[in-house]
Amino acid sequence: MDNFSESANCYECKKSSKYFRELNPSELEFINQNKTQILYRKGETICKQGAFASHVLYISDGLVSSYLESFNNRHINLKILKKSEFIGLSSIYGDNIYNYSTAALKDSTICMIKKDSFRKLLTSNGSFASEIIKGYCENENQLFNKILSLGSKQMHGRLADTLIYLHNQYLQEEKIFSYLSRKDIAEFAGLSTESTVRLLTEFKKDTIIDIIGKEIKVLNPDLLKEISRRG
Amino acid sequence: MDNFSESANCYECKKSSKYFRELNPSELEFINQNKTQILYRKGETICKQGAFASHVLYISDGLVSSYLESFNNRHINLKILKKSEFIGLSSIYGDNIYNYSTAALKDSTICMIKKDSFRKLLTSNGSFASEIIKGYCENENQLFNKILSLGSKQMHGRLADTLIYLHNQYLQEEKIFSYLSRKDIAEFAGLSTESTVRLLTEFKKDTIIDIIGKEIKVLNPDLLKEISRRG
DNA sequence: AAAAATAATTGAGACTATTCAATGTTTCAA
């Protein structure tokens, strides 16, 4: 196992994370003492829906996809997580299990922070807690979008939603499409892979998007939004 | 307008709410001074998705349904809220708007609490804040279920999920079905009303449920769960 | 560089779910 990196420390993360920014030096040191850093290889499962959640996970570096698994072995992709985002926050106070699975889209360095340690910080540092709650709220909003998309739209609208999501600046910086298969895109939209391929071709024919290898460029974002709106 | 009730006070709510239980007398009095109580009639909209959210709402008494509205004027029902639950919590730190709509299923008494007042309590009282966060987490979990249901199951599975949800003890106490139309049930499952009716008839024929007027009784919960699992 | 494995694409047919229209039922107010 060369998976454990040589003692990385949390001071680095203070720079990049809006959450860690709220921590003072002694709090940072506290977290530093109570974490383990692990390197996950592309494709590996980082946490598994239903598994016991003893730690909160922090993406120190990498690209991670989060998804829900159903009994009939289908996946619904929730979102792509980047550097300096948390995984499994809601297991702190809620159920003691991960409510979703995550997998590395590329090699990713993950810090595992003990839940009690994390909870201690939350109670001792109000502005840290506020930042975390803010994160919850934004997240909830995205889940509502997802519900609306899956529950009230048909193929075109759902794929439009997916493309709009994947095309946000934040993900484009990472060349996100180079890490996603057609199946991945389909699992965002809640469609079969074949339907997704057919629709993408159709969108391309209508010059809404352009497809260059894995990369998908949006040529007509307004029309895409219109398709999303129409459902 | 006889909508404003004669100064009800928060001490009553301390008994029934797991949240208010965490507040001390002066905090209760503080909230009491910063709230307005309003009676909503059956069918009235209590808060509207997209509207400016200046208050956190608390269901002092009644029965409320929360739902998402899409552009193409479809509704997706999220959950039924009862006495002593909050509406619009996530507008405290997140967006300044309601992320979903709510409507009274029967006459309901709602307390409107100013957001800043509520926020003050959150920062001053850690265990109150923890209870609220806990609420978030449970809620999130339900949203995941919804996403999985809408995104990975077909009609039978989705309706099974809906019936399972509506049959929890907590809602049965309220004779929930007497307040729900077929359309309401359909909007929980993300189906058309007609498909819902057809499926209910089918479930009845298979003695999975019994239908007596508006009331729906579950005769075979295990089979219902199996249908849910199969998707 | 060839072979093997994986991913993307396409078409046809089967299945799923909705819409529209017609009819029956319940509720509620005048």
Place this chain on the structure above:
DNA sequence: TTGAAACATTGAATAGTCTCAATTATTTTT
């Protein structure tokens, strides 16, 4: 108590989506 309105049910036609199988392209391994 009757009529109007809202709700529930049913059937038929249509539209939407998936599955399966075959083919082509790409990536990975040897």
